[in-house]
Amino acid sequence: MRHWTLLRHLGATALAAAVLLGVTSVLDPFRDYQLATAAAYLCAAAGLTVLTGLNGQLSLGHGALMAVGAYTVALVQNGFGAHDVGTQWTVPVSLAAGVGAAAASGAVIGVAAARLRGPYLAGLTLVVAVAVPALTTVFGGVFHGDQGLSVYLPPTPAALGEDFPIERWQAWLALCAALLTLLLLANLIRSRFGRTLRAVRDDEVAARLAGIPVARTQVLAFVVSAACAGLGGGMFAVLAQSVSPGAFALTLSLNLLLAVVVGGLGSLAGAVWGSLLLVLLPYLTDTLTSSLALSPALTQRLAGNLPLAVFGLLLVIVMIAAPGGIQGLLNRAGRWARGRRHNRPVRRVDPSAHDAESPPPVATHT
Amino acid sequence: MDRFLFLSVDGLSRGAVYAAFALALVLIWRGTRIVNFAQGVMAVATAYLAYSVAGATGSYWTGFVAALLGGLVLGAVVERVVMRRVEQAPPLNAVIVALGLVLIGQGVLGMIYGNQFLPFPAPFSRAAMTVAGVPLVSRYDLFVFGTVLTLMLALAVLFTRTATGLRMRAAAFAPQVSRLLGVNVGGMLTLGWALAALVGALAGMLVIPTGLGLHPTAMDLVFVSAFTAAVVGGLDSPVGAVVGGLVVGLVLSYVGGYLGSSTTPLAVLALLVVVLLVRPSGLFSGAQTRRV
Secondary structure, three states, X not given: OHHHHHHHHHHHHHHHHHHHHHHHHXXXXXXXHHHHHHXXXXXXXXXXXXXXXXXXXXXXXXXXXXXXXXXXXXXXXXXXXXXXXXXXXXXXXHHHHHHHHHHHHXXXXXXXXXXXXXXXXXXXXXXXXXXXXXXXXXXXXXXXXXXXXXXXOOOXXXXXXXXXXXXXXXXXXXXXXXXXXXXXXHHHHHOHHHHHXXXXXXXXXHHHHOOXXXXXXXXXXXXXXXXXXXXXXXXXXHHHOEXXXXXXXXXXXXXXXXXXXXXXXXXXXXXXXXXXXXXXXXXXXXXXXXXXXXXXXXXXXHOOHHHXXXXXXXXXXXXXXXXXXXXXHHHHHHHHHHHHHHHOOOOOOOHHHOOOOOOOOOOOOO | OHHHHHHHHXXXXXXXXHHHHHHHHHHHHHHHOOOOOOHHHHHHHHHHHHHHHHHHHOOHHHHHHHHXXXXXXXXXXXXXXXXXXHOOOOHHHHHHHHHHHHHHXXXXXXXXXXXXXXXXXXXXXXXXXXXXXXXXXXXXXXXXXXXXXHHHHHHHHHHHHOHHHXXXXXXXXXXXXXXXXOOOHHHHHHHHHHHHHHHHHHHHHHHHHHOOOEOOOOOHHHHHHHHHXXXXXXXXXXXXXXXXXXXXXXXXXXXXXXXXXXXXXXXXXXXXXXXXXXXXOOOOOOOOOOOO
């Protein structure tokens, strides 16, 4: 059965890649860049949803892990640039280095975190998120403090033509990274390890009695998740062609958390919705405020802050009213539609009468 | 030696503020088993209120009182409107909701006041007075010590000497039994949150003049320091929070003074990791809880 899952995931990935290839070639460069940003968010959000949704460990430090990935990519790329290595292979190599560095940092945090639960873990990772950007100032000789580093990026391949927009090339890179992450994580979730993750989340004592090494599972989950965050951060460096501590502040970690919670905790599809939301919502609010013809000072204050407030509001409302997030609502709607279709020929069903969990009601007319 | 003395006094002054802020975290943790990650932004919101009121009336002290009252109201509103709905849910939900409040707070404050640092002067001189030839303690430090000490005495009297304090402790300790005995448990929780927010607002008013100025994220580092202080003390113990606050204040003052101020966040991280790995229950936890 297992290779069926693998085949299905491979097929879905290939299909998605084909569709996205078409989509990127009709979009203008600005949209391509937005898509690339969403894909970079998605790498990190997919990792976070595995850790928080499937393993029950809340991390507020994923923004910091993204910073580790981004700075590693920047340093390695600039190393290549300094030695005039300009081939396209430098980008995957430095991304791999970023993933490795983030995974190693994740292992360190994970070992400390495996002994912690709930608010203690959240607090520790929160301190990580606040402390890691400070490293760039402490080791200012390497990281250049608040100014950050610019990232050397080889030019787009000549085979694509002279006027091929760089944004589209970046979108391809980012989408490749995101699809690869999703493919690997989807298989991981369906594997024995994925079941172990859920077992540890649901009941540690029962998991331990069943012979699952709880601490090791938690550390491994942190490493996998950190590697994804490193890839996302590395993609950020490739997209912006610069890295600075301001881009990896605590807000980034909170945004990632928002993406996975609002999208639907524990579901990769939810991470996709959340990442799109992270890019689209600021864009929509910006369009809205610029269409209202407000004073320049007010527009400047609203920019960046209005999306933040809306994000926070969304987070609170979703957590209280619909903890399943967007994907949970979609699943419910899908089940409801299916139930309706099956029932329609036989009897009329009041749509409000049955819940997702309860079986379809019996015939109401007699 | 002079520098060491100066840093010690400075550390104790900072530590007093961290202690107050940690106390606010402990108050809420004892009542509802929630770590209020929104405490920092709530304190900043009240400081902004003080800024506006002081600007309108021209008096620092009306602003000060407005911040404290604002904290009281804000804490009660947050508990009633938002937190009550997740108190019974898994602990993860409460943390996430509190973080949502952080985003809302930073966004709304940024929209109203902008994202630049606003000047937030101290009511007393921060220049150190010379004692026996050594520049030691400033008037502002004395003000901080006095305020925090008064606050702690007031809280101690409230919790140990008044009927309301007894009800609050009962509601936190055994909600069901207290409810049967006629204690308004929900009301006590709201009161606890309101008190905690008041304490947080006070700590914010004391610490913001010593930093860069008023900014929506001005309390982030204070929050993580106070969280570390509360964990050092054991999250459950008010005395532990005070001692933890002073310890964290001293450590950060020495590290910042001798190694440069940019290293203080790393010092907080190192301290928290060491405490969590060596003694996760904190130095002052009374009952040993066994995790099964």
